Every structure is written in structure tokens, then in C-alpha cells.
Amino acid sequence: MLLIHCPHCGTRPELEFAYGGEAHVARPLDPAAVSDDDWATYLYLRKNTKGVHAERWRHARGCGRFFNALRDTTTDRILVTYKAGERAPNGGTP
Amino acid sequence: MPRQRFSGLSLLWNSLGQHRGWREQWRRAEPKAEYDAVIIGGGGHGLGTAYYLAAEHGLTRIAVLEKGWVGGGNTGRNTTIIRSNYLFDESARLYDHAVKMWADLSQVLNYNVMYSPRGVMMLAHTVHDVQSAKRHIHANRCNGVDNEWLTPEEAQAYCPPLNIDPGLRYPVLGAALQRRGGTARHDAVAWGYARAADALGVDIVENCEVTGISRDASGAVEALETSRGLIRTRKVGVVAAGNTSVVLGMAGVRVPLESFPLQALVSEPVKPIFPCVVMSNGIHAYISQSDKGELVIGAGTDIYTSYTQRGALHVNMHTLEAICELFPNFRRLRMLRNWGGIVDVTPDRSPIIGKTPVPGLYVNCGWGTGGFKATPGSAHVFAWTLAHDEPHPINAAFTLERFRDGHLIDEAAAAAVAH
Numbered sequence: 001m002l003l004i005h006c007p008h009c010g011t012r013p014e015l016e017f018a019y020g021g022e023a024h025v026a027r028p029l030d031p032a033a034v035s036d037d038d039w040a041t042y043l044y045l046r047k048n049t050k051g052v053h054a055e056r057w058r059h060a061r062g063c064g065r066f067f068n069a070l071r072d073t074t075t076d077r078i079l080v081t082y083k084a085g086e087r088a089p090n091g092g093t094p
Numbered sequence: 095m096p097r098q099r100f101s102g103l104s105l106l107w108n109s110l111g112q113h114r115g116w117r118e119q120w121r122r123a124e125p126k127a128e129y130d131a132v133i134i135g136g137g138g139h140g141l142g143t144a145y146y147l148a149a150e151h152g153l154t155r156i157a158v159l160e161k162g163w164v165g166g167g168n169t170g171r172n173t174t175i176i177r178s179n180y181l182f183d184e185s186a187r188l189y190d191h192a193v194k195m196w197a198d199l200s201q202v203l204n205y206n207v208m209y210s211p212r213g214v215m216m217l218a219h220t221v222h223d224v225q226s227a228k229r230h231i232h233a234n235r236c237n238g239v240d241n242e243w244l245t246p247e248e249a250q251a252y253c254p255p256l257n258i259d260p261g262l263r264y265p266v267l268g269a270a271l272q273r274r275g276g277t278a279r280h281d282a283v284a285w286g287y288a289r290a291a292d293a294l295g296v297d298i299v300e301n302c303e304v305t306g307i308s309r310d311a312s313g314a315v316e317a318l319e320t321s322r323g324l325i326r327t328r329k330v331g332v333v334a335a336g337n338t339s340v341v342l343g344m345a346g347v348r349v350p351l352e353s354f355p356l357q358a359l360v361s362e363p364v365k366p367i368f369p370c371v372v373m374s375n376g377i378h379a380y381i382s383q384s385d386k387g388e389l390v391i392g393a394g395t396d397i398y399t400s401y402t403q404r405g406a407l408h409v410n411m412h413t414l415e416a417i418c419e420l421f422p423n424f425r426r427l428r429m430l431r432n433w434g435g436i437v438d439v440t441p442d443r444s445p446i447i448g449k450t451p452v453p454g455l456y457v458n459c460g461w462g463t464g465g466f467k468a469t470p471g472s473a474h475v476f477a478w479t480l481a482h483d484e485p486h487p488i489n490a491a492f493t494l495e496r497f498r499d500g501h502l503i504d505e506a507a508a509a510a511v512a513h
Contacts, residue, residue: 040498044497071398074401075402
């Protein structure tokens, strides 16, 4: 089980968290204007990184807030967590 | 040296020599400089693809590249359940193609894959489960796939260890039974295909990791860079399961996959007690008994993407709680070992089998949590796709483009458990 540092509450066990997938995926501002390819990319294509991955977590059984983490998917080690809306720290792959 | 055939007579003959007369089942091939087709990934699907390319499409210069050892990925890590009770027409055709091939696979390969159609029973615990199961049963029957509804009493008669006490937190309200479903010996599937492909001249190269895909001026595949040197080829089939995103990324192709750990575990071996396969989507558990006597138990995926081939213990605990509730007899069993594999999950939980935007590059991926059951059918239609440069009618709907075009095959039944 992972120990995850919520930037608002501190370090808690994984059981308190929900996973939110790849971070920094922005919804196109005008969906009607984007091509089918770009819309499919937004909906379905994720980096699925083997290595350092920027991803969303939600402290679902705690403060309820979303935040982001950089995690190495080859070791599952979480390198750093940061608040939603902040840019990924250096070394991230947003 | 000709392949040794297995038969009752050859077994008897070799037993007289105390079984010292058996030779290795396939050659330890060195990679050659050039092939007509190369398959990346030496699991059941990849080895099967090479076998059908050689056996049915006349290709002779074929290699299977495996970065580890044959059958060491998800083929050797799954819970070996076979069924075809999928909802949609496209899925029913694809998975039932495989189930029909399982029936005589041991004879075709001259290798006992221990296919055992002992029946797969999927439990319903809520009114919604019941409605969903009955909808699947009717859809299956329309597609010629056997599936039938059992009352709780009938379910218990089919599987005596099942607890149908109405006082359970999630009582058994009934079950859908596919009698042709069952299990097979996972390692034997990989070994059987490897042996049969090798006999047709296919080179099976282990410890050979692909590190790059070279393309010519037109963009088509021309060679693979590997940890054992450059291999020229114009046709590449990627069957790399959880690592598909990484391999296709070498050619600049993105696929809608996410790789998750999926765990399984086995108990200590016990005498035959469990006659079939039981699955519960609702409370996340599936179970069968191997021929060695171990209860083989599977869970849902872990919640986050990963390439570690391991997961968290609480996921297994969640599954074991469900098993203990449904089968109180097993509460005192000790678990022997657990492990994880990395499964490549698509947004609609259906596989992608077909061409990619890169000429000469084909992909068979996205089997998620349920690829083993499809091994022969998947390999068969993928070999066709490579040989003809167009999909077989059975896999024509399972394109990469369906995500752009909105023709998803949104197969909830693909997930043995919710995920």
C-alpha cells in the first residue's frame, strides 16, 4: 500500500485516496471547433508513461480535494505531491 | 532434428528409458539479420500469431522476440479462465471464435493444454445484477453462445461449496452459467505454441528486448533495434501487453491504453473440492481449482497505473473477504503465494487488433484483465491481419480508429470484476 502525502492533510495510507489518472489534461475550450482526432486524443489518449508520471489523486476519504503527484511507475515511489493548479515541479512530465 | 510427437505410445516408450529420451521442446534460436515478419512479445498471443503465420499463411522466416522468457508475462500470471459470454455481437464473435478453437487445440498442437470446459458461473447479488445477467444470457443466445440462468439452489447444486444463505450481506440471487467455459493450463499454452511454431521453422528468441523501431523514407517499418543487434523486417506485430505503449511509442504511435497491475493468488493445494469456475463482478472475486489442487483466486486491478508487476496487499484482502463470505469452507485455507502482472486496459475494455498508421506495423493489445481466454482466436485473426494486410472479418471492428470514430465496443463483461 502506498503512503501518499496530501498537500492539505499530510501523509495518509492509500486507502483514503482515489486515483484520477494523468494530470494536466486540459479540456478544449471550444469542443465544437476541434477535429475528431484532437477530440479523441483529449478523451482517450493518455501518456501511460513508464517512468516519472504526473497524475491526479483525490483525498476522497479525507479533505476531498484533488491534488497532483509525480510518481515513478517503474517503482511506484511518489517523488513529490503538489496542489491542483500548480505547475509540475522540475523533473515532471506534464 | 525432427520434433518428438507426444502420444500414449511415446509416453510408454520413454517411460521404459526412465524418461531420459526426451529432447528440448524448441530450439534456443539466435536472431538472424533479416525476417519476413517479427512478432514482439513471446506470450501466448504472440507465439500463437507466429504459429498461425507459419501454419496457415505459408510464411517461413518468422521470429518471436521476447525480452524475458517465453510465457513469463501475463500468460504465466493469469487465472486461466475461458469463456465467451460477452454482450455485444462483435465481442461474442471474437471470444467464441477462441472458445471453439480451445476445443481441439491440444490435438492441433499435439500438446496437452488441459482445456477443461468445467463451466463458468457468474453470480448475481442484486436486482441490477440479475437484470444485467439475464440481458447477457439473451444476447449470448442470439449469438449462438451458450449461457443459462440458474436459481440459487441450482447454482449451489452445480457448485456445492457456494454459500446461498439469504442472510449474506450480498446474497446470491442467481447465476449465469456458461457450460463451455472453463480453464486451461496457462504455461502449456505458451509452450505448446512455442513448440509447434518452432517445428515450422519459427525462431523464438528469448532475452531479446526491442529498443527501437527504424522506418524508411516513406515511414514504413524497415528494421528493429534490439538488445541483440539490428533485425531487418518489413512486417512487425506488436503483442506486448502492458508494455505496448512503450513499444509503439518507439514508432511514434500513440494508443489509448493504460497499464495497471492485476494480481492473483493461490492457496495451499487441497483435494478436489471446487468443480467449476465462479466469478462475482459485484463483490470482486473469481475462483477455480487448478489440477495441482491450489485454489486460484483473482481480484480487480490496483487503482493506479504501474509497470512494477506487483500490487498492494489490501486489494487481495478485499478479494479474500468476498471469497470467505461466498465459500465459508475456505476460511481456514492458507494462501501460498501472490503475484501481479501488468494489463493494458482500453477505454472501452475491448482489445485493439489491427493495423497502425505506420505501414508494416500491426498491433494486438488492450486485452486488459481478460486476454488469456482469447489466446487462440486472437492469435489466429492477428496472423490473418499480418498476412493479408487487412483485418479478418472477426477483428474488423476492433480497430485503433474506433476511438476517433465513436464506434466503441463498450464491453462491461470484459471485466471479470469492476474496475
